[in-house]
Each structure stands twice: as C-alpha cells, then as structure tokens.
Amino acid sequence: MNNAIVIGQYVPGNSLIHRLDPRMKITIIFFFVIVVFFANNIISYSILTIFAILTTLSTRISLRFILKGLTPVWFLIAFTFILHLIVTKEGTVLFDVFGYKVYSGALIQGFAISLRFFLLILITSLLTLTTTPIEITDAVEDLLHPLKKIKFPVHELALMMSISLRFIPTLLQETDKISKAQASRGVDFRTGPIKERLHAIVPLLVPLFVSAFKRAEELAMAMEARGYQGGEGRTRLRQLKIKGLDILVFLFFLAVVAALFWTRNY
Amino acid sequence: MDITFKDVSYIYQANSPFAHKALDHLSFHIPAGSFVAIIGHTGSGKSTLIQHLNGLLTPTEGEVQIGDHQITSDKKPENLKELRSKVGVVFQYPEHQLFDETVRKDIAFGPKNFGVSEEEIERRILEIAPAVGIDESLLERSPFDLSGGQMRRVAIAGVLAVKPNILVLDEPTAGLDPRGQSDIMNMFYELHQRENLTTILVTHSMEDAVKYADHVMIMNKGTKYMEGIPEEVFAQQEALNKVQLDVPEVIQFLNAFNARFGVDIPFRRQSVAELAAEIQHALKGAESIE
Ligand SMILES: Nc1ncnc2c1ncn2[C@@H]1O[C@H](COP(=O)(O)OP(=O)(O)OP(=O)(O)O)[C@@H](O)[C@H]1O
Ligand SMILES: [Mg+2]
Numbered sequence: 001m002n003n004a005i006v007i008g009q010y011v012p013g014n015s016l017i018h019r020l021d022p023r024m025k026i027t028i029i030f031f032f033v034i035v036v037f038f039a040n041n042i043i044s045y046s047i048l049t050i051f052a053i054l055t056t057l058s059t060r061i062s063l064r065f066i067l068k069g070l071t072p073v074w075f076l077i078a079f080t081f082i083l084h085l086i087v088t089k090e091g092t093v094l095f096d097v098f099g100y101k102v103y104s105g106a107l108i109q110g111f112a113i114s115l116r117f118f119l120l121i122l123i124t125s126l127l128t129l130t131t132t133p134i135e136i137t138d139a140v141e142d143l144l145h146p147l148k149k150i151k152f153p154v155h156e157l158a159l160m161m162s163i164s165l166r167f168i169p170t171l172l173q174e175t176d177k178i179s180k181a182q183a184s185r186g187v188d189f190r191t192g193p194i195k196e197r198l199h200a201i202v203p204l205l206v207p208l209f210v211s212a213f214k215r216a217e218e219l220a221m222a223m224e225a226r227g228y229q230g231g232e233g234r235t236r237l238r239q240l241k242i243k244g245l246d247i248l249v250f251l252f253f254l255a256v257v258a259a260l261f262w263t264r265n266y
Numbered sequence: 267m268d269i270t271f272k273d274v275s276y277i278y279q280a281n282s283p284f285a286h287k288a289l290d291h292l293s294f295h296i297p298a299g300s301f302v303a304i305i306g307h308t309g310s311g312k313s314t315l316i317q318h319l320n321g322l323l324t325p326t327e328g329e330v331q332i333g334d335h336q337i338t339s340d341k342k343p344e345n346l347k348e349l350r351s352k353v354g355v356v357f358q359y360p361e362h363q364l365f366d367e368t369v370r371k372d373i374a375f376g377p378k379n380f381g382v383s384e385e386e387i388e389r390r391i392l393e394i395a396p397a398v399g400i401d402e403s404l405l406e407r408s409p410f411d412l413s414g415g416q417m418r419r420v421a422i423a424g425v426l427a428v429k430p431n432i433l434v435l436d437e438p439t440a441g442l443d444p445r446g447q448s449d450i451m452n453m454f455y456e457l458h459q460r461e462n463l464t465t466i467l468v469t470h471s472m473e474d475a476v477k478y479a480d481h482v483m484i485m486n487k488g489t490k491y492m493e494g495i496p497e498e499v500f501a502q503q504e505a506l507n508k509v510q511l512d513v514p515e516v517i518q519f520l521n522a523f524n525a526r527f528g529v530d531i532p533f534r535r536q537s538v539a540e541l542a543a544e545i546q547h548a549l550k551g552a553e554s555i556e
Binding site for chain 2: 009011061062065068174177178180181182183184185186187188202203206207210211
C-alpha cells in the first residue's frame, strides 16, 4: 500500500484552482456534470474538452500524476467504448472484425460517450485533488444549509463526513502497520489457496476494529472535554468568502456554457 | 547471519508528488552475534531501515543481504517465509498486533504459521511466558482484558516464540513504566547472550544504548551519520547535538565534571561504584598536589 495512489488524493498547491472558494468549485462541477450531457456535436464537445484541459493545466499538478490516478477508470472507459462498437448499428459499415460489423455511427457514439465519461471523472477528481477534505465538508455544510429548515441534520452530516475523511489515511496506515506485523509472524496475505488467504484476514481485521473503536471512543471523549455540544451557536475558524476571483471564474464558466448551447444547433 | 546493506535507498510513494526519500544510499555491515543500537531523531528512517531486514520493504535502489537471502529492487528473496522465521521483529507498539481469543493462542500464532509442532510450541510458551513476565494464570485470558504493559509482554512473547536468529526491536519499551522498561531490556540482553542472537535495537534512550549495545549507529535524514563502539560515538557530544541528540547522562556528567575540576576521567562503561572510586581518586590526587 506504500506505493498505492488514492484517486483524487489532495495535492497541496497554490494555483488558481486551489484558491477558488470550495463552494464555487462544487457548484461549477455540479453544473458541468449536467451540461456535459447537452453536448451533441464536434464543436460543443471541443468546447467542453478545452475547458477541462485548461482547468486541469491551471492546477499545476503534474499531468502524469493525474492520469495515473485515473488508472482504474481507464478500464471502464475502454469497456464503454468497446460495448458501443458492438451494440450500436447505425451509419455505414466500416469494417469487419471476426464477423462483427463495425458501423461508423458506433465509432462516433462510442467515442462521444467515452469522452463524456472521461470529462466527468477528470473534472470531479480535480475537486478532490485541489481541495482539502476540510474545505469540502465546510462547503457541503454551507451549501446544504437551507435544508436545515426541514430539520435535515446538516451539521451532523458534515461532521460525520469530515471525521470519516480525516480517519481514512489513519486507517490505511494502521492497516499497513498491522499487516506488516502479522506478515512478520508468518501470515501470507499474497499467495496460497483462497481459503487460507481469507483465513489470514482475521488477524488483520480484529486489531483494526479494536483500534477503530478505541479511537472513536477517545475522539468522542476529547470532543466532549473541549466542550463540543453540536452545531448550535458554533462559530467557524475558517470563514468561507466569495472573492472577485471566484466571480470571474464563474462568469468564465457561464460563458463556456453559453457557447456550448449556442453551438449545439450548428 | 550477517547483515549487509549496500547503497540502499528507499523512496515512499515513488513517482508521485508525495515521493519521500526515507533511506539515502545507506551502507553498513553487522556481523552475526552483535548487539547494535540504532539511534536517530524522529523521522530519520530507523523504522524504514528495519523493515528491510525481513523483506517487508524492498529497496528502491541497492542491495540488502541477510545471511544467504539477498533482496534487491527487482528481486524478492526466494524464500521469504524462511527469512521471516529467522528474523523476529518487535514493532513500535506491538500490542496492536494482538488478535486471538486467548494469550496462549496469540503467542502460538507465529510458530504455528512457521510449522512448529504443537508440543514444541507448548514447551516454548511455558519457557517464554515467565521470562517476559507473564504469569501462567494469564495464558487463558483474552489479550484484550490485559493492561497495556501486559499486552506489550504478550506481543513480545509472540515474536520470541518463533525463536529467531536475528531479533529486531523497534523501541520495545516506549511507554512502559521505568521498572518494566529495565526488566524487559534485561530480558532481551540475557536472551541475546544465551541464544547467541544478533540484536538490532532502535531506541531513543542513550542510556540503553550505552548499557547494552556493543555497536552504535546514528541515523540522520536517511543516512548513516556516525557509527562505532558506544564509548567513541558518545564522546562526540557536539556532533551529536548537531542532529538533535544528547549523549547519555553519565557522559554528560563526566564531561561537566572533567571541565569543572580540570581532570580527565575517560568513559569506559564504568559501573557507578567504579566511577565513584575513580572520582574519589582524581579529587584526592588533585588535592594532594596543592
Ligand atoms: N508509509 C509511509 N509513506 C510515506 N512516507 C513515510 C511512510 N512511513 C514513513 N514515512 C516517512 O519516512 C521518513 C522516515 O520514517 P521512519 O518511520 O523510518 O522514521 P523513524 O526514524 O522510525 O522515526 P520515529 O523515531 O519517529 O519512529 C519520515 O519522514 C516519514 O514521514
Ligand atoms: Mg520509527
């Protein structure tokens, strides 16, 4: 696990995208995800692709790292593409593979859908790559604030989210440590029959659960000791503020969307 | 089994923005039978180093040789399990590895994995449990009902029950009470001599290093900063302070004493009684000259 890269793990930086207000980022991504489905020709797809590439480049995170982080997704994209080649039967027959006729419409559609898929995942992973988990939860809490009126536990939800996000790396570390300790005691997690390997999981899971429960208890106690009593009347250390930059970026995004809808009828 | 590191580097999360070089062209040789203390400021790469000793980590660059087992970046040792049965590792806070229903079963877990017979395991448990200070009445208890110190002892017993040739200890007494610390260290030392083990001790305690080790290695930022017999290494107070390390109290005292009274008593691992006699002698000698 030492060398494993988590998809969309936060990479510290100071780029334009890093500095954007997290609420703005989430809003833009939300609308981007919808707008992607309105693209219907080469020009509109190009506009979206260029927008995505520009955004990606302006994070200043190494492109190789971002693409490598998407490895598990490449497989899905390839799968979608191939599926389309097989199922879609529109346009003219281009060529024959083992008796399967590949149509021109299939090629175009497969490509379009895969691209759509790729853009969606790229843009959403940029959010987690450039935003700390804390910022994301703050933004979610803020954006969901109106739901408080209908008694939706917004603060509790955000707290649960931030605690889980906070402890994912800790749990991964713990898993790594315990599996190494048990490997040193002769447990083999990697080879051998499936049944034995399943058996080998017990010495890993038991200590992991024990420590997770202990941690939860300690955290609850520490929070109470520091006077935590829910979200009522709590002020924030980190205040979110919309800046000029955020408005500028949002206007740019609106322009992109407008251009997209304008080119749809070409 | 000799331990040899040749130009070993290790990079965590290589090829990512998080890449971190934890070992940097590290070379050293530890002959079989030595008791080596590895000392270094936090984050200097000690735990990373010891994970190379039983193939938990493979070097990014360079070569690790443990007895006949060779580990390089592109070659895992053929017989990893055999290597692990010969190199016992007590990790930092080993009590986190306890999992079985009873203390007895947990101690038996390691040897069982390495194919030791039931009778032999039972014999080892009855030998090792008292040695690490676990009363026989605790053997049928759940390890999770024990105190922190008792859990630590059970975890240590679980590693010793494998009867390794090389014993690797990563701060084995951190967080124990002073009496428990010296009990456990004495137990390790006795075992080291009786079983003719090679012992690698990672520690922050200069006192332990001076007391037990016959060789000291100082780590700094993933490299070997100093190496030698404890007397020589600890004589260099300034160089050690530079990497945020102190010398043992007894040497600090001797240095201050020598400076204050203008005498020159060298540190030779004297006992307290011997040192007292030498001091008496030095002071009396100084007076008689006046
Ligand atoms: N799993 C990991 N992933 C990334 N970096 C790591 C990992 N484990 C350790 N490091 C880094 O490698 C360096 C050396 O760590 P190591 O655990 O070997 O230090 P140490 O000398 O044992 O310190 P301590 O005295 O605190 O136990 C540290 O800077 C640490 O942040
Ligand atoms: Mg360590």
